[in-house]
Amino acid sequence: MLLELGGPEGVAATVDELYRRLLHDPEIAPYFVGVDVAAIRIHMTDFLVAVVDGPDHYAGRDLASAHGRLHITDAAFDATASHLLDTLEDRAVRPDLLDAVLDRIAPLRASIVTAR
Numbered sequence: 001m002l003l004e005l006g007g008p009e010g011v012a013a014t015v016d017e018l019y020r021r022l023l024h025d026p027e028i029a030p031y032f033v034g035v036d037v038a039a040i041r042i043h044m045t046d047f048l049v050a051v052v053d054g055p056d057h058y059a060g061r062d063l064a065s066a067h068g069r070l071h072i073t074d075a076a077f078d079a080t081a082s083h084l085l086d087t088l089e090d091r092a093v094r095p096d097l098l099d100a101v102l103d104r105i106a107p108l109r110a111s112i113v114t115a116r
């Protein structure tokens, strides 16, 4: 799946565009106040490369530890997943691959959403 997303460079470009969108979304941007986005961007890229069957170089925290203090809602998770899918769609990724990426992201909700 990694090759069809443009390889590691394609994923890195996707993550750059994703963060641009997240930081411009008034529902999402507040979560990132005081966060070193440049640093987590690298972790996010490595994480997503591994998610799409690329080599696993991820050296960040586990997702529950990274997000636990943030009180992330289901709505914020849905909005973030939508921004990711929109970004991939704008990069002309095939619809069946969008579904495959979504299938792999969806189970992460349990580790990320803590505001219930």
Ligand code: HEM
Residues within 6 Å of the ligand: 028, 031, 032, 035, 036, 039, 040, 043, 044, 047, 059, 060, 061, 062, 063, 066, 067, 070, 072, 076, 077, 078, 080, 081, 105, 108, 112
């Ligand atoms: C869609 C699934 C998501 C994935 C795969 C993901 C992945 C990651 C990764 C890999 C990190 C870096 C962890 C580290 O550097 O140790 C991170 C950090 C972070 N994520 Fe997510 N994330 C997701 C959803 C979200 C959502 C929904 C929000 C908020 C709306 C969010 C907000 C943050 C913030 C603020 C950080 C920085 C935390 C800190 O440095 O203290 N993430 N995420």
